[in-house]
Amino acid sequence: MRCGSAWLLGLAGGALSNALVLEKRNNPAVFEVPLIKEHISNQIAKRSDFLNINFTDKASDFYAYYANFTFGSPPQTFKAYMQTYGNGCWLRGVNNWECELYKDPSSCDGYGGYNRSTSTTAKKLDEKFSYDDNGVTMNGDFVTDVMSIGGVKVDNMKMGIAGRDDVTSNRLSLGYGNASSTSLTQALVDAGAINSPAFSLWSESVLFGGVNKAKYNGSLHTFPIVNGSDLSKALRINMDGISINGTAAASSAFPIDAVFDNHIAMTYAPKSVVEALTSHFANVSVPDELGQVNFSCSSVSEYDTIEFKFGDLELQFYLSDFIGHRSDELDGSGYSIDDDTCYFTIAENVDEDLQKQGSIVLGTNFMSLIYSVFDLENGEVSLAKRNSFIVPDDIVEIKSGKNGVPGAKKSSASSGVGSGLVTCLMLVVVAMLNLTL
Ligand SMILES: *[C@@H]1O[C@H](CO)[C@@H](O)[C@H](O)[C@H]1NC(C)=O
Ligand SMILES: *[C@@H]1O[C@H](CO)[C@@H](O)[C@H](O)[C@H]1NC(C)=O
Ligand SMILES: *[C@@H]1O[C@H](CO)[C@@H](O)[C@H](O)[C@H]1NC(C)=O
Ligand SMILES: *[C@@H]1O[C@H](CO)[C@@H](O)[C@H](O)[C@H]1NC(C)=O
Numbered sequence: 001m002r003c004g005s006a007w008l009l010g011l012a013g014g015a016l017s018n019a020l021v022l023e024k025r026n027n028p029a030v031f032e033v034p035l036i037k038e039h040i041s042n043q044i045a046k047r048s049d050f051l052n053i054n055f056t057d058k059a060s061d062f063y064a065y066y067a068n069f070t071f072g073s074p075p076q077t078f079k080a081y082m083q084t085y086g087n088g089c090w091l092r093g094v095n096n097w098e099c100e101l102y103k104d105p106s107s108c109d110g111y112g113g114y115n116r117s118t119s120t121t122a123k124k125l126d127e128k129f130s131y132d133d134n135g136v137t138m139n140g141d142f143v144t145d146v147m148s149i150g151g152v153k154v155d156n157m158k159m160g161i162a163g164r165d166d167v168t169s170n171r172l173s174l175g176y177g178n179a180s181s182t183s184l185t186q187a188l189v190d191a192g193a194i195n196s197p198a199f200s201l202w203s204e205s206v207l208f209g210g211v212n213k214a215k216y217n218g219s220l221h222t223f224p225i226v227n228g229s230d231l232s233k234a235l236r237i238n239m240d241g242i243s244i245n246g247t248a249a250a251s252s253a254f255p256i257d258a259v260f261d262n263h264i265a266m267t268y269a270p271k272s273v274v275e276a277l278t279s280h281f282a283n284v285s286v287p288d289e290l291g292q293v294n295f296s297c298s299s300v301s302e303y304d305t306i307e308f309k310f311g312d313l314e315l316q317f318y319l320s321d322f323i324g325h326r327s328d329e330l331d332g333s334g335y336s337i338d339d340d341t342c343y344f345t346i347a348e349n350v351d352e353d354l355q356k357q358g359s360i361v362l363g364t365n366f367m368s369l370i371y372s373v374f375d376l377e378n379g380e381v382s383l384a385k386r387n388s389f390i391v392p393d394d395i396v397e398i399k400s401g402k403n404g405v406p407g408a409k410k411s412s413a414s415s416g417v418g419s420g421l422v423t424c425l426m427l428v429v430v431a432m433l434n435l436t437l
């Protein structure tokens, strides 16, 4: 009997309903934008943008994802965070103070700011750009210009140009826009590059308009986008539970709205949930001002697991994927149980701006472990466990209209019993009974 890593992959329980027939086209209207993984501070967004400049904590493994693109004619080259939370697209202008001060490859994203006067296709709009990025307010002009990304051209991409004093980095928002801002996803539909405002996201790429079946295990499970009370529209679904080694944490608190934010390094959850999770650890510290705790590394085993439950989908990972190690050196496996102080990368959601995003904020530590599909037209998110084995691409297009995500299953109410861990433990019990008999 082996309860090893083989079953520690996308565990999907419950009966599967509404399975769709896959449709594969010869030339699907999809395209991929490769992502660049970059270390960021473990601080929350508004601070990381500033601390980024000289972030040197080599003991941490926190990151966010950039993409390359050009804007203007002749093309000016930029990098921008591809962001699931937020509804705008903006670039720092050439007069932005960071771009003026640090004209070396390690600052202002290495390329300087956007200079509208060198672009023959730039159009300044009458409308002013004003945007609150998690507490940092940016102001500037809106322009339209020619954008090129992942080999696709958008002739009239509307972009906010952040002016002199603003400090946040370039962003291309993937979600819903608002009355003034267009998201990249919507702009690509408007430009005819994709048929439906939908994209897949995994740790290497954004695939607009399609699903790459080679990049996940099991099947996709589909969930409706929900409104948090008092929260603005975002890529947010309900989560039905978190457990450690199959033991549910604060189950009465669930379901809880959970928002996807791949620009935040850690995952944030309500106090009751984090306290229930950390009750498995020894010598847990008082949370710091960012809601993060320390504990004794020796109190967790390398085989401990953590499960996230969405309807009848249970995503199980090693708990060590959510544990950082306070030490001068990072060993190959990320942490070592022989060393003293560890910290948990699921923290209490104490920051006011973060609370405005959602009750649970799923950061890159969670998002890099999953394959996700965001279907903006139908207001649905599909999830599966990321497959990190290298297999040939199998790309299918996401159709416009209902049930557009190929191969996805609508998730019904929780079934709760599909856990491979439970099955495995039951098999162990049966095997032991057989031995004693
Ligand atoms: C992004 O651009 C840089 C500089 O041109 C290049 O070195 C890098 O390979 C590009 N990365 C991707 C993923 O396209
Ligand atoms: C970053 O750190 C280096 C070395 O400590 C220092 O020389 C440089 O001025 C710092 N840059 C910024 C923007 O603080
Ligand atoms: C922007 O481009 C114009 C025209 O090429 C140039 O004269 C100006 O110096 C540039 N601005 C900055 C701040 O580099
Ligand atoms: C769009 O969203 C941003 C960020 O939440 C906000 O600052 C801006 O005021 C919004 N614009 C409109 C027109 O609602």
Ligand SMILES: *[C@@H]1O[C@H](CO)[C@@H](O)[C@H](O)[C@H]1NC(C)=O
Residues within 6 Å of the ligand: 006, 007, 009, 010, 216, 217, 218, 387, 389, 391
């Ligand atoms: C996940 O997919 C890979 C490649 O297709 C395969 O090798 C692996 O066995 C799968 N794992 C599970 C649990 O299905």
Ligand SMILES: *[C@@H]1O[C@H](CO)[C@@H](O)[C@H](O)[C@H]1NC(C)=O
Residues within 6 Å of the ligand: 225, 226, 227
């Ligand atoms: C979410 O709230 C918006 C208004 O803020 C409303 O138009 C929409 O119908 C709501 N969606 C759901 C699923 O309740």
Ligand SMILES: *[C@@H]1O[C@H](CO)[C@@H](O)[C@H](O)[C@H]1NC(C)=O
Residues within 6 Å of the ligand: 285, 286, 287, 288, 292, 293, 294, 326, 341
């Ligand atoms: C966690 O441990 C580190 C190093 O031992 C220490 O610097 C830090 O203050 C601790 N944090 C808390 C919240 O106790």
Ligand SMILES: *[C@@H]1O[C@H](CO)[C@@H](O)[C@H](O)[C@H]1NC(C)=O
Residues within 6 Å of the ligand: 282, 283, 296, 297, 298, 299
């Ligand atoms: C808790 O901390 C004490 C003092 O550092 C240590 O002796 C003990 O082993 C720790 N407990 C665990 C379970 O690691």
Ligand SMILES: *[C@@H]1O[C@H](CO)[C@@H](O)[C@H](O)[C@H]1NC(C)=O
Residues within 6 Å of the ligand: 245, 280, 301, 303, 304, 305
């Ligand atoms: C979790 O399960 C693993 C593997 O069965 C075991 O080694 C570990 O002690 C358990 N941890 C806790 C906190 O129960």
